Amino acid sequence: MARKWGRRSEDQQYFARLSRAEVWQHNIVWISFVLLVATGMMSLIPTDWVTTMFGSYTTQVYYYRRIAHLVLAVLLIAGSIWHLAYGALTEAGRQMLKDMIPTYTDAIQMKQNIQYMLGMSDFKPKFDRFDYREKMEYIFGLIGTTVIVLTGIVMTFAPYFPKFMVDVCGTFHLCEATLASITIAIWHFYAIHWKPGQFPQDTSWLDGMVTMDHLKHEHPLQWERVMRERETAKKRSDDFSFLDTPSTKRQFNNLPEMEEE
Numbered sequence: 089m090a091r092k093w094g095r096r097s098e099d100q101q102y103f104a105r106l107s108r109a110e111v112w113q114h115n116i117v118w119i120s121f122v123l124l125v126a127t128g129m130m131s132l133i134p135t136d137w138v139t140t141m142f143g144s145y146t147t148q149v150y151y152y153r154r155i156a157h158l159v160l161a162v163l164l165i166a167g168s169i170w171h172l173a174y175g176a177l178t179e180a181g182r183q184m185l186k187d188m189i190p191t192y193t194d195a196i197q198m199k200q201n202i203q204y205m206l207g208m209s210d211f212k213p214k215f216d217r218f219d220y221r222e223k224m225e226y227i228f229g230l231i232g233t234t235v236i237v238l239t240g241i242v243m244t245f246a247p248y249f250p251k252f253m254v255d256v257c258g259t260f261h262l263c264e265a266t267l268a269s270i271t272i273a274i275w276h277f278y279a280i281h282w283k284p285g286q287f288p289q290d291t292s293w294l295d296g297m298v299t300m301d302h303l304k305h306e307h308p309l310q311w312e313r314v315m316r317e318r319e320t321a322k323k324r325s326d327d328f329s330f331l332d333t334p335s336t337k338r339q340f341n342n343l344p345e346m347e348e349e
Contacts, residue, residue, distance in 0.1 A: 103303050103314065106296030107180055114293060116167035117233075118272075120160045125269050127157040161240055168233055187217045190227070194220035216309040221279060228271070235264045 106114070130153055139146045175181035197213040198220045204212045218226075239257035246254045281289040285305070292298050304311040 101300040102297040103300055104296055105292050105298045105303070108296065109174055109178075110180075110184070111293065111296045113167055113171045113174065117164060117171070118293075120164040120167060121268070121272075124157060124160045124164060125265060127153050127160065128265055158244065161237075161244075164233070165237055168237070188223055188226050190220070190223050194223060214308040215306065217307055219307070221275075225271075225276060225279075229268075232264050232268045235260060236268070239264070 135146075138149060142149045175185045197215065200209065200211060200213040201220075203209040239261040242249050242254060242257040243261060249257075281287070286302075290298070290302075298306075300311065300314075303314070
């Protein structure tokens with residue numbers, strides 16, 4: 089049986105992969121998106137089916153479906169704006185965006201990883217904080233969210249736009265929502281939650297934490313950097329460990345206070 093390196097692992101040393109703000113941003117966006125898909129796709133259900141299920145309440149169901157869809161859209165936009173502001177105005181956010189920028193190394197690692205997964209090579213590339221799959225998903229997610237928001241705005245304020253433009257936006261809105269739903273359900277959920285070693289879920293979406301063993305297997309370059317930083321910090325701590333001795337503490341505590349000039 090494959091060794092697990094998730095929360096069931098014996099290695100219980102954790103690493104903060106996501107900050108609290110990043111966890112909230114992620115959860116606001118994905119929850120609002122899932123509910124938007126549910127309320128949006130409901131409009132594609134044949135009216136006869138809805139009438140059969142809700143009878144005389146069909147009109148109210150459609151009314152509140154539209155209201156819920158608009159409220160969730162505002163929540164998605166708010167979460168996206170918060171994320172962009174976080175990336176522009178905070179040091180951690182700027183570093184995250186910097187780490188998300190695709191490089192030539194990502195193209196090389198993609199080729200190496202495909203060869204490894206197909207059994208054409210024994211070499212498994214060592215990924216950093218974000219691998220090429222995560223970067224692709226993030227970039228396409230930004231593009232998809234932009235398309236969804238812009239086309240949704242046009243559809244919401246349809247009387248102010250030409251009918252042809254509204255119809256085109258409606259088609260793009262539906263196609264992008266369908267594509268995003270399939271991508272998340274298959275690509276994202278397998279890569280993050282369902283693949284061997286992480287099933288049934290990676291709980292970092294709840295608290296931002298992963299085990300050090302998980303980091304070592306999934307993002308070895310980042311793990312190596314973290315271990316070097318910890319080793320450096322430990323050496324510095326050992327160099328000044330004499331300050332923690334009782335005699336030294338007494339000496340420092342008994343020093344006379346500096347007189348103000």
